[in-house]
Amino acid sequence: MTDARTRALALRDGFVAQGGVIVEPPILQSAELLLDLYGEDIRARAYVTSDALRGEQMLRPDFTVPVVQMHMAHGAEPARYTYAGEVFRRQEDDPDRANEYLQTGYEVFDRADPAAADAEVFALISQAVTHLDLRAATGDIGILLAAVDGLRTTDRRKEALRRHIWRPRRFRALLDRFAGRAPLPSSRAALLAGDVPNEAPLTGMRTQTEIDDRIAALRADAQEPPISAAEMDSLDALLAVRETLPFAVQQLRNLSADLPAIVPAVRRVDQRIDALAKRGVDVDQLGFETSFGRTSMEYYDGFVFGLYAEARPDLPAIASGGRYDALTRRLGNGQEIPAVGGVLRPGLVAQLEAAS
Amino acid sequence: MTVKLGVPSKGRLMEKTFEWFAKRGVHLSRTGSDREYAGEVSGVDCVSLVLLSAGEMPRELAAGRIHLGVTGTDLVHEKLPRWEQQVEPVAEMGFGHADLILAVPQGWVDVDLTEDLDAVAAVFRARHGFRLRIATKYHRLVRDFLRDAGVADYALVDSQGATEGTVANETAEAIADITSSGETLRANHLKVLSDGLILASQATLWRSRVAEVSDADRQILRGLLERLR
Numbered sequence: 031m032t033d034a035r036t037r038a039l040a041l042r043d044g045f046v047a048q049g050g051v052i053v054e055p056p057i058l059q060s061a062e063l064l065l066d067l068y069g070e071d072i073r074a075r076a077y078v079t080s081d082a083l084r085g086e087q088m089l090r091p092d093f094t095v096p097v098v099q100m101h102m103a104h105g106a107e108p109a110r111y112t113y114a115g116e117v118f119r120r121q122e123d124d125p126d127r128a129n130e131y132l133q134t135g136y137e138v139f140d141r142a143d144p145a146a147a148d149a150e151v152f153a154l155i156s157q158a159v160t161h162l163d164l165r166a167a168t169g170d171i172g173i174l175l176a177a178v179d180g181l182r183t184t185d186r187r188k189e190a191l192r193r194h195i196w197r198p199r200r201f202r203a204l205l206d207r208f209a210g211r212a213p214l215p216s217s218r219a220a221l222l223a224g225d226v227p228n229e230a231p232l233t234g235m236r237t238q239t240e241i242d243d244r245i246a247a248l249r250a251d252a253q254e255p256p257i258s259a260a261e262m263d264s265l266d267a268l269l270a271v272r273e274t275l276p277f278a279v280q281q282l283r284n285l286s287a288d289l290p291a292i293v294p295a296v297r298r299v300d301q302r303i304d305a306l307a308k309r310g311v312d313v314d315q316l317g318f319e320t321s322f323g324r325t326s327m328e329y330y331d332g333f334v335f336g337l338y339a340e341a342r343p344d345l346p347a348i349a350s351g352g353r354y355d356a357l358t359r360r361l362g363n364g365q366e367i368p369a370v371g372g373v374l375r376p377g378l379v380a381q382l383e384a385a386s
Numbered sequence: 387m388t389v390k391l392g393v394p395s396k397g398r399l400m401e402k403t404f405e406w407f408a409k410r411g412v413h414l415s416r417t418g419s420d421r422e423y424a425g426e427v428s429g430v431d432c433v434s435l436v437l438l439s440a441g442e443m444p445r446e447l448a449a450g451r452i453h454l455g456v457t458g459t460d461l462v463h464e465k466l467p468r469w470e471q472q473v474e475p476v477a478e479m480g481f482g483h484a485d486l487i488l489a490v491p492q493g494w495v496d497v498d499l500t501e502d503l504d505a506v507a508a509v510f511r512a513r514h515g516f517r518l519r520i521a522t523k524y525h526r527l528v529r530d531f532l533r534d535a536g537v538a539d540y541a542l543v544d545s546q547g548a549t550e551g552t553v554a555n556e557t558a559e560a561i562a563d564i565t566s567s568g569e570t571l572r573a574n575h576l577k578v579l580s581d582g583l584i585l586a587s588q589a590t591l592w593r594s595r596v597a598e599v600s601d602a603d604r605q606i607l608r609g610l611l612e613r614l615r
C-alpha cells in the first residue's frame with residue numbers, strides 16, 4: 031500500500047470515530063447530471079467515456095455530488111458520511127498537476143444547527159492536519175448572494191448577477207452595466223432605437239417570439255434607473271473585505287447599515303464564529319475573505335474554506351470544503367436539507383509529512 | 387542524419403507550400419505516381435520530405451517525429467495543450483488564412499456580442515429545457531474562449547463537416563467554425579458575432595521543440611532556417 035492510501039484510510043478512520051458512516055460511491059457517474067449542474071466547463075475538468083447502453087459517463091471528479099444523490103434518495107436524518115478514494119481530473123494546462131488523486135472527505139446533513147455543522151466540518155478537517163501548520167482561508171458565498179438579493183433594482187438584473195456569482199469577471203461587467211458605469215455597446219443602442227435591419231429568414235429553433243421578448247425586456251431594462259453609486263460603493267467595500275474573522279465581521283456589520291439585506295447572513299457568520307470557538311478553533315487568527323471560493327465549483331452557497339501549505343505555494347489546496355444547501359435542492363426532487371462537507375488530499379498530506 | 391520536413395500532402399495548401407519554399411530556394415516535389423505519398427527536396431542537402439495530412443502535423447511535431455512542419459495555427463492550438471512548450475512558430479507563410487469564429491442566425495437581431503449570446507443561452511435553456519447548442523469541431527478552443535468570455539448554459543455538439551447547415555437543420559442554435567470569406571456563412575443566413583473571433587489562423591511553419599537533433603542535424607537545421615526566415 032502506498033503512503034497516500036494508508037494516509038487516506040487513516041484519515042477516514044478518524045472521521046468514522048467522529049460518527050461518519052463509510053460510503054463508497056461508484057467511480058462512473060452520469061455525465062448528464064454533471065453537465066446539467068456545471069455546464070460545458072466540466073468537460074474541461076472531467077474525463078468522459080461512453081458506451082452504447084448508458085451513453086456518456088464521467089469518471090467522478092469529486093464525491094460530493096454522488097454522496098448528495100445517495101443521501102437524497104434514501105438517507106435518514108441527520109447523517110454524517112465519510113469516504114476515501116480516487117477522483118479524476120483532466121489536466122489540459124499543467125502536466126505537473128495530478129489527474130488522479132485520493133480524497134478523504136466528511137459530509138454532514140443536519141438541519142438542527144447549521145453554524146455548528148460548519149464548525150464541525152472545519153474543525154475535524156483542520157484538526158486532522160494540525161501538525162502540518164497549514165494556513166486556513168475562509169469565506170461565505172451567502173454574504174454576496176444576500177447582497178445581490180437586496181439590491182434596489184429589478185429581479186431580472188438580480189437574476190443575471192446571481193447566475194454569474196461564480197464568474198467574477200462577468201459579474202463585474204454586468205454590475206458595471208447595470209450601474210451605468212460601462213458604456214452601452216453601439217449594437218445595443220442601435221437595437222433599442224429599432225435600427226437593426228434584417229432581410230434574412232430566421233433559421234433554427236429560437237423563435238421570433240423569443241427574439242421579440244428579449245428586445246422588449248431590453249427596452250424595459252433601459253428605462254430602469256441604474257444601481258446607485260452608494261449601493262455600488264457598499265458592494266465594492268463588501269467584496270474587498272479581507273481580514274481575520276473578528277475584524278472581518280466588524281466590517282461586515284458596519285456595511286450592513288447600508289446593505290440591510292446582508293444582516294441575516296452576517297448573523298450566521300457571528301454564530302459560526304461562536305461555534306468554531308467552541309470547537310477549539312483559534313478564530314482570532316482565522317482569515318476571512320468575502321470573495322473566497324468564487325472561482326471554485328458552483329455548488330457552494332454558504333461557508334467555504336481552504337487549507338494551504340504556505341511554504342509550498344506550488345501545491346493546490348491541501349483541504350477544501352463548504353456548504354451546499356442549494357445542491358441538495360437541485361438533486362432532491364423537491365426535498366432539501368442543509369449540508370456541509372470537506373475533503374483532504376491524503377497524497378499531499380503524506381508528501382508534506384515526508385518532507386518535514 | 388537528415389532533417390525531416392512535414393508538408394501537407396495534397397491540394398492547394400500543398401501547392402502554396404511548395405511555392406513558398408521555392409521562393410526561398412528550397413525545391414519540394416512529389417515523386418512517383420500521383421497517388422504515392424513520397425516526395426523529395428532539392429536545393430538543400432540532408433532534408434527529407436514527409437507528406438502528411440495537415441491535421442496530423444501537430445501530433446507529429448509534438449512527438450518529435452518531424453523537425454519542421456507546415457500546418458494552420460488553428461490545428462496546433464486545438465490539438466496541442468500548452469503548444470508553446472512543444473512547438474515554435476518559425477514563419478507565418480501568408481496563405482491559408484482562416485478565422486475560427488462564432489456565428490449565430492442573422493435573424494437574431496438582438497444578438498451581436500458574446501454577452502448577448504450568454505443572456506440568450508440562459509433564457510433559451512429555461513424555455514426549451516436544454517442548453518443552447520453550438521456546433522463545432524474545435525471543442526477545446528471554443529470552450530476556452532467561451533469560458534474567458536463568461537458564457538454559460540451552452541453545450542458543444544460535435545460537427546465534423548457542413549457545420550453551417552446545423553442551425554437550419556435544428557441540431558444546433560449557433561456554430562463555431564473556420565471561415566475565410568464568410569460566403570458560406572451568409573448563404574446559410576448566419577452572422578459572425580462582433581467579438582466572436584476565436585482565433586485568426588494561417589499556414590505556419592513550425593519547429594518541433596522536442597525532436598531529437600544531432601550536432602550534424604543542428605547545422606543543417608540552422609542553415610535551412612536561415613534561408614526560410
